[in-house]
């Protein structure tokens with residue numbers, strides 16, 4: 001797949017087949033993504049690959065934590081405290097598209113909660129990735145990490161695999177760090193679901209809109 005096609009083809013996938021991903025595939029993905037650029041070539045990425053029993057243990061604990069304490073807090077603020085336009089509208093559309101695909105009524109709290117909880121299970125993907133950063137690193141490393149994460153998502157396509165980056169998987173950083181043996185001197189950036197797309201799932205069968213280039217670009221001569 002050429003690069004332009006891959007950029008347009010990638011999408012977030014929220015339902016996966018029960019088909020295992022080979023260790024070699026994961027290694028090839030990370031082997032490609034490690035070429036991502038980073039300021040001073042610091043390469044700040046530290047990736048935990050979670051599968052098998054550890055995945056079940058961790059996702060079960062995340063759901064229990066949500067049931068006991070509600071939404072947890074990420075190590076950093078990913079979203080604004082107070083939304084404004086045009087971001088607010090795009091955010092609403094994002095949720096509306098998902099619920100509409102799943103035929104979940106806006107007022108059906110139970111079904112919405114069920115769908116939200118699917119996040120903590122990594123949408124039942126066979127592999128979950130967790131992206132950690134040394135806490136001494138600054139905002140610049142978040143830029144580097146974004147490039148790395150997109151590289152992982154594109155390289156996954158080459159392996160016939162699908163992904164969903166998940167801020168929701170970063171909402172209980174202490175629990176995740178304790179389970180995986182990471183120290184408090186690390187920042188959990190986010191998680192990612194990785195596996196084979198269930199192409200029959202309605203939540204995988206829509207595309208999110210994008211602004212036109214004219215909408216976000218100014219040319220200066």
Ligand SMILES: Cc1cc2nc3c(=O)[nH]c(=O)nc-3n(C[C@H](O)[C@H](O)[C@H](O)COP(=O)(O)O)c2cc1C
Nearest residue numbers: 010011012014094119164165166167168169190208
């Ligand atoms: C860092 C990051 C975190 C995200 N977190 C979540 C999440 O927790 N749950 C979810 O369902 N989607 C999550 N998404 C997916 C976005 O909703 C999605 O990228 C956006 O709606 C655009 O759709 P597309 O990825 O299909 O192009 C996240 C995406 C990024 C880049």
